[in-house]
Amino acid sequence: MGDFNLKDMPWDGLHEECGVFAMYDFDGGDVASSIYYGLFALQHRGQESCGIAVSDTNGPKRNYALHKDMGLVNEVFNQEILEGMHGDIGVGHTRYSTAGSSCRENAQPLVLSYWKGLLGMAHNGNLINAEELRDELSMTGAIFQTTIDSETIAYLIARERLKSASVEEAVAKACDRIKGAYSLVVMSPRKLIAARDPQGFRPLCIGKRDNAYVIASETCALDTIGAEYIRDVEPGEIVTISPDFGIKSDKSRCVDKSRHGRCIFEYIYFARPDSDIDGISVYESRIKAGRFLAQDSPVEADLVVGVPESGNAAAQGFSLESGIPYGTAFVKNSYVGRTFIKPKQASRQSSVQVKLNALREVVRGKRIIMIDDSIVRGTTSDRIVKMLRDAGATEVHVRISSPPFLWPCYFGTDVPCREQLIAYKHSVDEICKIIGADSLAYLNFERLPQTVDGLEICHGCFDGNYPMDPPTKDIRGDYDE
Amino acid sequence: MGDFNLKDMPWDGLHEECGVFAMYDFDGGDVASSIYYGLFALQHRGQESCGIAVSDTNGPKRNYALHKDMGLVNEVFNQEILEGMHGDIGVGHTRYSTAGSSCRENAQPLVLSYWKGLLGMAHNGNLINAEELRDELSMTGAIFQTTIDSETIAYLIARERLKSASVEEAVAKACDRIKGAYSLVVMSPRKLIAARDPQGFRPLCIGKRDNAYVIASETCALDTIGAEYIRDVEPGEIVTISPDFGIKSDKSRCVDKSRHGRCIFEYIYFARPDSDIDGISVYESRIKAGRFLAQDSPVEADLVVGVPESGNAAAQGFSLESGIPYGTAFVKNSYVGRTFIKPKQASRQSSVQVKLNALREVVRGKRIIMIDDSIVRGTTSDRIVKMLRDAGATEVHVRISSPPFLWPCYFGTDVPCREQLIAYKHSVDEICKIIGADSLAYLNFERLPQTVDGLEICHGCFDGNYPMDPPTKDIRGDYDE
Amino acid sequence: MGDFNLKDMPWDGLHEECGVFAMYDFDGGDVASSIYYGLFALQHRGQESCGIAVSDTNGPKRNYALHKDMGLVNEVFNQEILEGMHGDIGVGHTRYSTAGSSCRENAQPLVLSYWKGLLGMAHNGNLINAEELRDELSMTGAIFQTTIDSETIAYLIARERLKSASVEEAVAKACDRIKGAYSLVVMSPRKLIAARDPQGFRPLCIGKRDNAYVIASETCALDTIGAEYIRDVEPGEIVTISPDFGIKSDKSRCVDKSRHGRCIFEYIYFARPDSDIDGISVYESRIKAGRFLAQDSPVEADLVVGVPESGNAAAQGFSLESGIPYGTAFVKNSYVGRTFIKPKQASRQSSVQVKLNALREVVRGKRIIMIDDSIVRGTTSDRIVKMLRDAGATEVHVRISSPPFLWPCYFGTDVPCREQLIAYKHSVDEICKIIGADSLAYLNFERLPQTVDGLEICHGCFDGNYPMDPPTKDIRGDYDE
């Protein structure tokens, strides 16, 4: 089942920073509407702001239409806006950001004009050398109007273009400069380019519908617009799409598989379960995680339930492996939106209560195994356990379909600093007591690669070993008076 | 789980017309915030407009604060508005209406001033003699500023109050005049009154939190605000709440159980599965419907799946009864909101595709039993069946957890006219072919009462036998020039 | 010129309560757009809320389109809304209200359905027996959803219609019941009716454009839409417009001229100077007031200036009579709108400074006669005098084109209670000192009728003699618990 809904609960859980969607219709049809539905399918990757930029490949080379703002896809766009956006090439973006830099100026796509015409860009990921690059660019006269990585990358592309034979070559050279996680789409006046970092932290795939090519963060977006999945963009690959040659691939930046580092949390939590990433079904990986939990941390009980939506698939896996029936213990209120007024601390309503309710009929008198995808701060788990007990559960055994969070993430998620991570400060036994469970077990760290058929993954948040060196603090020069 | 989400798909399915929530805090605390969360829990009963009215029982008797508008609860209210609404008694409403009368003037609650001070009203249901009453009232000088039943009831109350010793007596006399379905909450300057029609078409329950009483359409709203469930308002009962006497009950309008007619579709589809209505768990009734389907219309298959969210519980029941494993075949995009731009007929995207996606990993190569709660026009079932086949299902057997729709509803749902009902025009075999299923079976009509432990229900939409005579066309006098 | 602008200064001056505009196109053309421009010309009569209701006289008799909201005409309406409003008959309204009852529920027009079909109403004025009527209506079962007089009048019409041969007869009988100031437009399914109270407190005129009739508060609205002025509705007259008979007049409620009581402040301040009211040019009456000031309170000076906009015409009159040159001493910022953030008490900016600036070139070294239309609380006059002195004026002589305010108004303006009137608490000499002028004179009370060629006027705010008895406090029965 879908594990993407908990993310619209603004005060809880983890967030990824973006989803991208791009399209180029060689038949000249308008792409804005399809991008809208594509972004809609990627809404779970960012609910803070969104935008679409389109351009007409047969029109003037600096001509475009751009609309972006704070809000969900269906808040930012309406029929009139969408119908006013004409162009056969376009890029779209959904964004989440941590507080502070959440402002309209930072919404994507970024559209800019440089000596060779128009560039439209959208980016998912997090660069670890962005500050260094910004400083370096600044020292040669660059100015920055946003605080997003896309602007830094745009500068690099623009500068490299001066020395490059083509825009795709400039993108490639820019990729040589940036470090970290990025899945990037770029539209130039006549080309659509997609680039993925050599580790492959974030997903990126290619689809096709009739004579139109599509680039999307996840395959679910291809399904939504009725496009056929072609393949994933490989880690390190740069793909260029043009009616002149169709798809062209530059794999010169691809590295040995052993250096890949796909974010395992895409499988565990971020991605939609109906997406495949690099050939692995997200749903299947969750089923496996549940099976492993059942094998490694069995417990006698009457019912396995998932914390919706993200725990459901692993709960089904646990059930399949253990033979203990799978059930539905919670009803989730899916109307909690961006503008929802969070209950005050002092009020009688809790955020969890507003969002979830236990099904007493299901829970009453039963020993429950409750599966969740992760525990970050631990602030909601205790309430959900209590909700089950209040509904009549006689025992509550918690199983987590990922290992304990111990380290920060530098590659595009908002895992908080170590001090806020409950597992950094407490043992599993202590956590079990804190959340009030009868027993608690996490997925064994060794199981992680098995959930994705042995694909190389980034598991830095669990063991501190990242597929590339984490960033060191930047040293800045004197500021101006 | 939860079967309430499909309703936010504006172009599909059935809709109920309202949810009500009222509160009176004898300790004098502000109730607006709790009503907000209560309405939030009842959002599935109406996404078109909503509103809250509060009054201070110790203030001047015509003093109140009212805010209502088109939109969802979290669109219509913000922190500032909510914090500006002071009062220890209040009523709230969420509304759905059929197109045409959907306008701001018709949003509820209705607040009015009459000779005895303030009345605030919110109403769920549909009167069948509203036109007659309006005409009668008009003939003695009434004017109508809305087209909602609440206004008609308000007039009756105001007029009866002239001849009554108390406002609750006036409400009772008004109830003698109105026919049809109603679950009504009324606030007067110092009392909160709840009334439910003698058939009990729509649910209505009583809760308590500390020293505050709550009236709500469904028990899930009590859970959300942390209130304790006391009991249901009985069909025909009028409940009056006041610090002077606590709860007072007038059951003189209650009729013999045999004449009760609870809407069975509240159990099948409308209500949230975590609600109990008249002592029967909505979730449990769905489980039973699934079990009966398995008993009466078994089929050999590999997997039972529900069409989310409304088909999931019945699918679990089918699985439990048949022993065929339960699985999750679909991911639903929960971001489809009120303002979502519906794909154009001509476009490549279908509404169903935008809303649902099949989990290929789950479905591929399997014989699937797909459970849905109902088929109304049949326009989406064929696409969902096709989606399963496209995802690799080798067989698709459809089971519907209710009997075929054959008759219109006059009591507060929008079952369309007979000509639009697929079951009115086609046999089950024909429907099976139309939707492209390998087999199709509905719940046997005889099973309906069993799903709710023998409670008397209204099943007029299935057999045309309503618990009261359906309305005859009203005859109007000459209009003015 | 134009004296209507000061009213958009929300914290200052007096306000009238409404403007009305109605139209009936016998050729069947849509009237919404013309009503929009008509209301736009009447915006100075109310900037708080506005609305338009239209109906198709050939459509179903309870069919209409209504749009109203808080805000200015060009804020509340846009192209899409206006183009969606179809109908050949309609009424419009602009409204100002005192704080408290300023809410969306109270916006006009009021549209209602009664036994003879539709009524649409808009009203300018203030009833003095509204409370009594409301109580009386309440005692026979009426309910009130607003606090505006239109609703009371609507009830009376609806009830009288039961005993009347036509809607215009019902309007006439309703007029027999109401006391106070009213200029009323009513649309029924096939008729447009205009009624003016027997004293004629508020203006109301009739116009024609091709085959369409227009009713408007002021003639300037006729000019704006290119309609020809036909005549004023006489005090006490009820005019009925229908394609069956054109214009029909009922003058049976007209009273002897001696009992007329046109609001003199319409001429002095409220109305637009390009309007004629009852045959008297508003502009001309102001010129005369200025001339009388020059005759009665002359002073030696170099320049006569008006406080814009309302003082300009009288200043020109003073100049013409005295021979002292007329000049422009102030520039007014016309962008101060409804949503303008008023400077805080503590801040360095004053409201007057933001709104007005002196022309130093004009003022420097000169003895100035400054003409204003009235002094209410006196809170702004001192700042304007100081502004002139700061700009270099050697003397500032203030002349007011109306007598001192001493009594409240019950007939549709918001003259505050006596305690707030500076002239009630201070002598002219004291006021002169308070505002820092070198001399101060008001228009002599005896001059008032001469400014309007001897028309009978209401001058109650100056001498406490009203053309009808002012209201006595209502006594209300017990409220409900």
Add this chain to the structure above:
Amino acid sequence: MGDFNLKDMPWDGLHEECGVFAMYDFDGGDVASSIYYGLFALQHRGQESCGIAVSDTNGPKRNYALHKDMGLVNEVFNQEILEGMHGDIGVGHTRYSTAGSSCRENAQPLVLSYWKGLLGMAHNGNLINAEELRDELSMTGAIFQTTIDSETIAYLIARERLKSASVEEAVAKACDRIKGAYSLVVMSPRKLIAARDPQGFRPLCIGKRDNAYVIASETCALDTIGAEYIRDVEPGEIVTISPDFGIKSDKSRCVDKSRHGRCIFEYIYFARPDSDIDGISVYESRIKAGRFLAQDSPVEADLVVGVPESGNAAAQGFSLESGIPYGTAFVKNSYVGRTFIKPKQASRQSSVQVKLNALREVVRGKRIIMIDDSIVRGTTSDRIVKMLRDAGATEVHVRISSPPFLWPCYFGTDVPCREQLIAYKHSVDEICKIIGADSLAYLNFERLPQTVDGLEICHGCFDGNYPMDPPTKDIRGDYDE
């Protein structure tokens, strides 16, 4: 009288492109509120978009608050936004742009981060070498996210800063590169800088309030916030303001007076009459223009009237010189706002009629001299003349307080291309006939300098002689594919 109102009539007249306002409070007080009122006083210089950026000079060097959007000052800002903007240094902007580039991306101020920290910029004027500079910057890797000149200037400053000892030196070097009209305000982390082009096309002045310095486009903005006028920024001067040294002036770019070229249309039309520009009262210059018209093109008549608001001052000058009485012939509706729905060509209402109305009492039977500031396309003059005749004028003599427009403007106004200028295609006699006047005369070209006491002015729009070479078309390289 104020001549700034006609500009809110969006379909008519000329527009300037901007107003700027900046403030630095050495005492550390928040400046956002004062900037708000300052912009409000400059609203006539741009009604399309506006914005404010503030920074705390004692906070981190890249910290700021920015708010900008499409709309008027009182539409874009509200109390909450304004109170959330903390900082003791800030810049503000009001903007008008020609259609096409009117979008949120182009709103000002521009805020950017470069190697030395923060820059906030606002700009009034028009560069004639912007395209060349953009191309040049692009060829060294610059990217452009807007199409406004400020971004180009920002790049130059950032690049020059690399080679400069201070930010003011960098601004100075940037000024060496740009050509055309500019009045520029720049805030760095600790300095406020103002620069005006050597010709002095656009105004810019310095004020002081207590310990805070202010830079504004016009002196009227100083008056509004209660600041004292210090002096104008001289043409070519760069002023730097800092608590370290107060005001510092760099006049090394100032040129000989003979090369100055103040836009004469600032005096004739754009600026508020209560402003002084370079020591010359705008109001006084208009009075003089009127006097010269009376001397050079006298005509026998009964009344001199101005087309409000821009023609009023010249009309007073004509009256003073000729002895013919000055009167007010028109009432203007000041509620015509940005969102006003323009009457359709086919409708009965004309834009002019909606905006203006003649005072019949004043005009009837009189020979009128009507003064306007200019005739651009001639599309409204004919209607205004007709309005006077319809109101009973026996003769209408038109006098224009500027010479005929014959050439385009490259320096910050939107005088259209020659083909649209009525005077380019028709003789004065022909124009007189086209607009239906009895006689027509323009201000003699020779009189222009006399209206501003001999100040050197730009009169290129009248004779094609500009104070610098007008731009040649830029030649661009190949765009990218």
